[in-house]
Amino acid sequence: MDFVTIGKNYYCGYRMELCVRNDAGALAEKAANEYFKIIYIESETLHIALNKNFYILTGANVICLNEQDQISFKEEPKDNIMILFFKPFVINNKFCSESFYNQEKLSLSERQDLEFLNQFQHNCSDSLKIRQLYTSIASVIKQKFELLSQQLVLQNSSYWPCRSRSYLLELLFVLNRFEEESPVLVPQQQKLKYTKLTEELIDYLQTCYNQKFTIESLAKMFHTNRTTLLKEFKQSTGQSITNYVIEFRIFVAASLLRNTELAVSEICERTGFHDMSYFSRVFKKKIKLTPSKYRNLIKNNTCQ
Structure with a gap:
């Protein structure tokens, strides 16, 4: 069959x-x-x-x-x-x-x-x-x-075909983890080797990017303290944990905007932003376009 x-x-x-x-x-x-x-x-x-x-x-x-x-x-x-x-x-x-x-x-x-x-x-x-x-x-x-x-x-x-495709994409995000390095995304395994703590934290953040968390809850989860967690992550990646998560959420959102017809509000929720105005603001700061304009640009380029 x-x-x-x-x-x-x-x-x-x-x-x-x-x-x-x-x-x-x-x-x-x-x-x-x-x-x-x-x-x-x-x-x-x-x-x-x-x-x-x-x-x-x-x-x-x-x-x-x-x-x-x-x-x-x-x-x-x-x-x-x-x-x-x-x-x-x-x-x-x-x-x-x-x-x-x-x-x-x-x-x-x-x-x-x-x-x-x-x-x-x-x-x-x-x-x-x-x-x-x-x-x-x-x-x-x-x-x-x-x-x-x-x-x-x-x-x-x-929307069932669209949502089905989006769940497939989310699975692939988790299974093939990426780290943002402007202007091209490169596989994580090609990056400098991280400490064990940072590697485990990245695994978690890139899997649970749509969930709410605090630095304190992450420190407790990984059996360390707030200072060590922040310092070790920054030294390994060059970014703060908060900025890293925001950039990864934008990366996921951009792919969902390109490859599905899901409403922008649903993509906002699915990627962990939960606030449309905040989502639009940080997306535009990173991509230089609002989510809707980004989707329209991709559509227009595809149709040409």
């Missing part, structure tokens, strides 16, 4: 190459070889073979596979597994197989969006495809899987 969601309540018959399955057997279906896959799995101990290499996984893990990757399990997991099947053009209709592996015809913003799919490239090592998750990050990723699955099943508004 195809891994497609069919429109029912809205856009009847519309085919979206995106679905969530809860059985490992789906990976063995012939059509699965045409899709990218994100696998979320929880297990005490799990033996897998990925591209003829063998691994033992424990706890919560995410595995990212392209259409050529081959995975098998020594014993098929029956519980706590969710598999997201999608094709790259669900994110952007220019992300066909030709542009995915040859980016010359893509705009700068489109190439930035394509960076979210780095771990699906054919030359990506297995070590970047498998990611063991901290408990706090695992719960966020699991929730996003569940929200996406519910949206695809319920289709309870005309």
